[in-house]
Amino acid sequence: METQQIHRGRLIDHLHLVVRDVAASRRFYEAVLGALGIPMGGGGEDWFWADELFVSSADSEAAAGELTGRHHFAFQARDRAQVEAFHAAALAHGGRDHGAPGERPYHPGYYAAFVLDPDGNNVEAVYHGPAQRSAASVHISFDA
Structure with missing residues (x-):
């Protein structure tokens, strides 16, 4: 796996899921990530990756x-439409509904959908709203 870009200041660098059925997971994640505009990075017979998900x-x-x-x-989703597209793609590709798209009480403008992937992971797509976007886009850089 090759890294395309390093993003300093993130809490999580990458996530590795080990699943029962790679083909089912590949179909699910290709669909939901495609709905969010995230391309698949690569893969092999028993693995695949996209961005920081392996x-x-x-x-x-x-x-x-x-x-x-x-x-x-x-x-992260760019807007409410991406959250809705994520949810629809998940349900059409082996995901189970775990919370339809809608406002959540976490903070004003928090719009999200939740699905369970083929292995039961609770996968969310969230749009934080226009008021939260500027705060969320602040990047912290660390000097080496």
Whole structure:
């Protein structure tokens, strides 16, 4: 796997999911990430990746034979329409509804949808609203 760009100041650098059925997960993630405008980065018979998400089977060299547990993570969306497209793509490609697109009480403008992927991970797409976008786009850089 090659890194396209390093983003300093993020809390999470990357996420690795070990799944039961790589083909089912690939169909699901290609669809939901495509709805968010995120291209697939690459893959092989028992793994694939996109941006900072790496997914493999338990048989892959990186997995050490163990499935990961249930996780919750969120992808950023550019607008409400992307949240809705994410939700529709997920349901059409093996995901299960876990919260239809809509406003959430977390902060004003928080618009999100939740789905369960083929392994039961709680996957979210969130748009923080126009008032939150400027605050969310502040980047912290660290000098080496």
